[in-house]
Amino acid sequence: MPLPAAPDYATASLADVLPSVCASLGVPSALGEPAWSGRLGLPVARRAVVVLVDGLGADQLARRLGHAPWLRAQAATTRRVPAGFPSTTATSMGTFGTGSGPGEHGMLGYEVLVPGEDRVFNELSWEDGPDPERWQPGRTWFERAEAAGLEVVRTGPGFFDGSGLTRAALRGGRFAAAESLAGRVDAALRAVRTSPRALVYLYWGEVDKLGHVHGPESFEWTTELESVDRELARLAAGLPDDTSLTVTADHGMVACPHPTRVDVAEEPTLREGVHLLGGEPRATHVYCRPGAAADVAAAWAARLGERAWVLRREEAVAAGWFGPVAPVNLARIGDVVVAAADDLAVVDSARMRPQLLALVGMHGSLTGEELDVPVVHVPARVA
Structure with missing residues (x-):
């Protein structure tokens, strides 16, 4: 059987989303360049909100756009990029947060070997895992944005604050815990409205959970997509004029009988x-x-x-x-x-x-259903 094409890390991938948003906010590149555009070439903004919807694969979304009017309205400008291999949350969070590929950041799967210790550990739960900052020592783009003078706020469930995965892949800025999606949207809006220059990150995981339990073509998955779409519309409508909104995901999914x-x-x-x-x-x-x-x-x-x-x-x-x-x-x-x-x-x-x-x-493999994720970008209305 012919080998599948490897993810295209060199052109545009999930690794380019956060660096490109940071570039649009004036954050210097990893090489220190003060003026650069990132691979996605996003328009200039003063503030930005980035939403990552766990499990919202590009193919699954495309088949359900009829249930998501706000996302459907952005379809003409939505990009499709590969998340990277393995197409799984722990790896993709490393890719997203560091702006580098899996082989570079080293977060290489759901469970991976700890070299020299003769054991595997779970990179998602990080139970009995190694020191996160040593396991993934590279600077995250949240750290870079904070160093550039931006107010960096991350919102998600409370147990993410200080977790091993967060420390390894998403460290930087402050954490604003909220349990419901509506609560996280409210937290994002408060954060972005109270700082003249800000980068706000919002995570939502229920699409992935329902896809795992019921399948990515299920009624439950579709109903959750409808809820997410409503909150994204509310978020977009409430942002200040100089604020951009980017929505992406960490992987897609397939049903396995x-x-x-x-x-x-x-x-x-x-x-x-x-x-x-x-x-x-x-x-x-x-x-x-x-x-x-x-x-x-x-x-x-x-x-x-x-x-x-x-x-x-x-x-x-x-x-x-x-x-x-x-x-x-x-x-x-x-x-x-x-x-x-x-x-x-x-x-x-x-x-x-x-x-x-x-x-x-x-999910986890190299099929398009698992690898490809959407990148929705709504530019700031004024720079």
């Missing part, structure tokens, strides 16, 4: 030579016993056939799946990397919680 899944716990040939499993059902990092990587790759490729792309670490890196990879991050990648095609999910009932095994919607 339970009967067609492959369970590693029930497949002895998939366990031979395997030391640890990381990643997630649509993008699996296989950490092998010494000298076993070639045999493991062959066994997984033979079992999964055309339902997945199975590459050795060096092959996945050479194919550009992660973008440029910093040497310090190489060992975090599986000795074998498995990216699911069609609707495959590779699970491990011996170690996964029942709640995870019950999910319908999944």
